[in-house]
Amino acid sequence: MSSYLTFRILKGLFVVVLISVLTFIIMRLMPGDPVYMLLGEGQIPITDAQIEAIRAKWGLDRPLPEQYFLWAGNLLRGDFGESLIRAGVPVRKMIFEAIPITALLNFYALAVAIVVAIPFGIAAAVRRNSWIDYASNVVSSLGIATPNFWLALMLIVLFALYVPRWFGDLPLIGRIPPFGLRSWQGWILPVIVIATEEMAVLMRITRGAVLELLPQDFVRTARSKGLAERRVLYRHVVSNAMLPVVTVIGFRIAFILSGTIIVENVFALPGIGRLFVDSVLRLDYQVVQSLVVVFAVLVVVINLLTDLVYALVDPRIRIS
Amino acid sequence: MSDNKLARLMARRFSRRQFLRYSAATGVGVYLGAGTMSAWAQGVQGGTLTWLGHQEVAGLGPNDIGADVQAAVIFNILNPLVHVDHMAQTVPVLARSWQLGEDNLSYTFQLHEGVRFHDGSELTAEDVKYTFETYSQPGNTMAGRFNGMRDVTVVDRYTARVNMDTVNAEFLRRACEVPIVPKAYHESVGVDGFRTAPIGTGAFRIGEWIPAQSTELIAFPDHFRGAPQVDRIVLEVVPEPSVRYIALLTGDADASVWPIAVEDALELENDPDFLVVRTNWNSPRFIPLNNELPQLSDRRVRQAMMFALDRQRILDDLESGIGVVATSHLAPHNPFYNANVPLYPFDPERARSVLDGAGWVEGSDGIRSKDGLRLSFTCTTISGDQTRRPMAELSQLFLRAVGVEMQLAEAPVASILEGLRAGTLEASLFNWTMGSIVDPSPTSVLKSNGGDNFMRYNSAEMDALIDQGLSLVDPAARQPIYDRTQELFAEDMPALVLHYRQDLGVYSRRMVGVPEEQMMSTPVWFDGYKYSRG
Numbered sequence: 001m002s003s004y005l006t007f008r009i010l011k012g013l014f015v016v017v018l019i020s021v022l023t024f025i026i027m028r029l030m031p032g033d034p035v036y037m038l039l040g041e042g043q044i045p046i047t048d049a050q051i052e053a054i055r056a057k058w059g060l061d062r063p064l065p066e067q068y069f070l071w072a073g074n075l076l077r078g079d080f081g082e083s084l085i086r087a088g089v090p091v092r093k094m095i096f097e098a099i100p101i102t103a104l105l106n107f108y109a110l111a112v113a114i115v116v117a118i119p120f121g122i123a124a125a126v127r128r129n130s131w132i133d134y135a136s137n138v139v140s141s142l143g144i145a146t147p148n149f150w151l152a153l154m155l156i157v158l159f160a161l162y163v164p165r166w167f168g169d170l171p172l173i174g175r176i177p178p179f180g181l182r183s184w185q186g187w188i189l190p191v192i193v194i195a196t197e198e199m200a201v202l203m204r205i206t207r208g209a210v211l212e213l214l215p216q217d218f219v220r221t222a223r224s225k226g227l228a229e230r231r232v233l234y235r236h237v238v239s240n241a242m243l244p245v246v247t248v249i250g251f252r253i254a255f256i257l258s259g260t261i262i263v264e265n266v267f268a269l270p271g272i273g274r275l276f277v278d279s280v281l282r283l284d285y286q287v288v289q290s291l292v293v294v295f296a297v298l299v300v301v302i303n304l305l306t307d308l309v310y311a312l313v314d315p316r317i318r319i320s
Numbered sequence: 321m322s323d324n325k326l327a328r329l330m331a332r333r334f335s336r337r338q339f340l341r342y343s344a345a346t347g348v349g350v351y352l353g354a355g356t357m358s359a360w361a362q363g364v365q366g367g368t369l370t371w372l373g374h375q376e377v378a379g380l381g382p383n384d385i386g387a388d389v390q391a392a393v394i395f396n397i398l399n400p401l402v403h404v405d406h407m408a409q410t411v412p413v414l415a416r417s418w419q420l421g422e423d424n425l426s427y428t429f430q431l432h433e434g435v436r437f438h439d440g441s442e443l444t445a446e447d448v449k450y451t452f453e454t455y456s457q458p459g460n461t462m463a464g465r466f467n468g469m470r471d472v473t474v475v476d477r478y479t480a481r482v483n484m485d486t487v488n489a490e491f492l493r494r495a496c497e498v499p500i501v502p503k504a505y506h507e508s509v510g511v512d513g514f515r516t517a518p519i520g521t522g523a524f525r526i527g528e529w530i531p532a533q534s535t536e537l538i539a540f541p542d543h544f545r546g547a548p549q550v551d552r553i554v555l556e557v558v559p560e561p562s563v564r565y566i567a568l569l570t571g572d573a574d575a576s577v578w579p580i581a582v583e584d585a586l587e588l589e590n591d592p593d594f595l596v597v598r599t600n601w602n603s604p605r606f607i608p609l610n611n612e613l614p615q616l617s618d619r620r621v622r623q624a625m626m627f628a629l630d631r632q633r634i635l636d637d638l639e640s641g642i643g644v645v646a647t648s649h650l651a652p653h654n655p656f657y658n659a660n661v662p663l664y665p666f667d668p669e670r671a672r673s674v675l676d677g678a679g680w681v682e683g684s685d686g687i688r689s690k691d692g693l694r695l696s697f698t699c700t701t702i703s704g705d706q707t708r709r710p711m712a713e714l715s716q717l718f719l720r721a722v723g724v725e726m727q728l729a730e731a732p733v734a735s736i737l738e739g740l741r742a743g744t745l746e747a748s749l750f751n752w753t754m755g756s757i758v759d760p761s762p763t764s765v766l767k768s769n770g771g772d773n774f775m776r777y778n779s780a781e782m783d784a785l786i787d788q789g790l791s792l793v794d795p796a797a798r799q800p801i802y803d804r805t806q807e808l809f810a811e812d813m814p815a816l817v818l819h820y821r822q823d824l825g826v827y828s829r830r831m832v833g834v835p836e837e838q839m840m841s842t843p844v845w846f847d848g849y850k851y852s853r854g
Binding site: 030034048049050051053054056057083085086088089097098153156157160161164177178179180181265266267268269270274275278281283 | 375376378379458459460461463464512513515516530531532533534556557558559560562563566567569570572732734735771
């Protein structure tokens with residue numbers, strides 16, 4: 001067990017280092033110069049010498065390996081460096097400010113999705129071809145097919161604009177703002193949008209997994225030894241069906257920080273996805289590189305955890 | 321992004337039916353922007369104005385005024401010596417008055433006395449000297465504004481004299497717009513420290529600042545022009561234009577610093593609850609061509625392409641007709657505009673005959689060539705640019721009709737600018753200022769050694785005219801020079817100028833005091849202290 005862990009951790013470290021080098025190279029290969037991002041469009045006369053001075057100030061004139069080792073060395077000491085565009089602001093601060101928003105958003109959405117999708121998925125499988133099965137099918141197909149972007153805008157138009165005009169404030173909820181997180185109501189629409197997609201996926205997986213297990217021998221055996229149907233379902237079917245569901249949930253968590261770019265953009269939420277896209281567009285090297293390393297570490301850790309959870313959920317899997 | 325379009329369409333259809341009824345029924349008060357104060361109910365004093373931007377406010381120092389959204393915030397915290405206002409007039413701010421030296425090599429500024437920074441210290445000529453000498457250092461993005469400056473002399477506590485090495489006609493309206501920082505505080509925090517925690521003489525001081533989310537300005541009652549009307553201004557970052565539009569309708573915001581979609585703004589133009597003001601752009605939509613490319617180096621080829629383009633149709637079809645077709649490098653509202661420069665009419669026959677005359681013969685595939693060289697080049701548009709890519713596509717058809725092949729490619733904006741500067745790209749389509757209403761000189765773009773010479777344009781006459789124009793300060797003396805630069809541009813056509821667009825600035829009537837006539841919209845945001853909630 002411990003040698004397995006050591007091996008996995010070393011492998012993970014190797015992956016992270018490789019990714020950091022690749023990101024560094026790709027960012028530099030991207031043509032363009034962050035200096036121009038600051039200058040605006042032709043409003044300010046600037047000479048080549050002045051541009052060079054700005055590059056020198058940012059250390060962009062040094063040889064690439066030197067730039068990499070400087071950055072990577074600092075990273076090992078926990079120093080992510082400073083943003084080029086937001087000069088004077090530590091990258092770590094930018095990331096730590098953005099992470100809670102994205103993490104909470106996904107946590108709520110995943111919680112909503114699990115609470116809704118798993119019971120409905122099970123019900124749809126057990127009562128196959130009933131109205132509940134059809135309904136869950138339609139809902140999950142729509143959930144997968146509807147673009148986040150469109151759904152988000154429609155919900156904003158409906159709940160921030162129409163509903164207050166027609167009905168005034170909603171009972172209990174009050175007023176839903178069109179953007180931002182200044183009030184708790186601001187969370188409602190973005191959570192619904194993200195949850196819709198996750199719900200759709202989870203519902204399908206749950207239904208499929210349960211359907212696959214129902215005709216199995218061990219289920220028939222459980223029934224034939226006189227167990228109550230309820231107990232058969234929960235003890236034998238559902239607990240086994242959770243394996244693929246856990247995989248999918250783990251997969252979603254790994255992408256939790258990078259998967260909500262569109263939603264963050266539409267609802268104007270200053271989360272990690274927007275930070276990443278803004279930084280790529282403005283060639284803010286330090287921020288992009290640091291974020292990618294953070295994502296990489298996250299994916300490696302979550303993958304490891306998912307494998308460990310497998311062992312807990314499925315007694316057939318033993319780690320050695 | 322067709323989703324975007326669809327959503328906007330639906331939002332629009334709704335507004336057409338519902339909006340008048342809604343606004344009549346609810347007036348201003350259905351909801352005040354999240355977190356706003358309740359002072360609005362009393363009418364004019366106090367309350368919060370909410371403005372919308374499209375991208376984060378990354379910094380709040382003098383180096384950050386290049387981005388409009390940042391300038392809107394910064395100029396309410398910091399003040400410059402003089403400003404170019406919304407009617408393009410030079411108006412004094414911290415300077416009470418100024419005199420130009422006889423040789424045009426010095427500017428003497430008399431400052432208002434008793435002007436307080438937010439930390440209570442008084443503005444003096446030392447602060448002016450410190451600001452100018454600090455931000456003109458290489459390494460600052462503002463350094464280019466100070467070209468030609470030698471140093472600043474403190475004449476007395478309230479008088480500063482700027483000494484120039486060379487005459488720079490732009491200086492007053494460029495350098496003197498760089499906001500003044502308090503020397504003692506700035507020295508203790510440095511340039512980078514200052515841009516995250518600025519202290520100025522402005523009518524507002526910085527409150528809560530979350531760059532990607534919102535920037536809060538809090539009234540500074542001791543402001544030298546009088547206390548502001550409202551208690552707070554909050555700039556919220558909302559990247560999606562249709563959400564900004566909805567937020568204006570719901571009352572969550574009072575105005576949008578960055579434009580909303582044209583179709584949405586047009587909807588509001590006839591709405592009594594909104595003020596929509598049209599302002600002209602200084603930068604034309606244009607196709608910069610690499611003039612060194614063999615197939616494009618003959619100006620007759622470039623002239624022929626101008627005849628081939630139906631530019632009015634591009635404007636009408638792709639910009640809802642909001643704008644005016646370009647003649648040259650200055651926009652028609654520019655005080656230096658030369659109305660005698662003829663407009664290239666849409667005349668494909670003439671385009672063909674010009675190309676025939678230049679020796680370009682149509683081949684079997686319909687594309688012309690000369691001495692084995694095909695009249696073909698690639699126009700690289702900005703990746704994901706939904707607005708200007710269609711203009712390139714339409715232009716491609718027009719050019720194809722006269723035997724010119726313009727192929728299309730895409731690349732990120734930074735690599736396009738760099739590729740054009742380096743001469744590795746052949747053409748692109750974007751907009752860029754080649755002389756603005758602030759100053760008509762097209763220095764950085766049309767001068768052969770200019771930092772933004774995307775066309776690799778090299779004209780000895782243009783270089784001489786630009787130098788001459790910048791050496792003169794009197795507008796009347798400068799006029800004939802810029803008359804000629806525009807003629808010369810139209811003759812040489814280093815870039816295919818399409819049209820100057822207009823912006824539709826949208827302000828809710830909840831924000832009182834916005835000028836109804838504007839030549840430039842950006843300075844409107846600098847006067848936050850004048851506006852109240854209605």
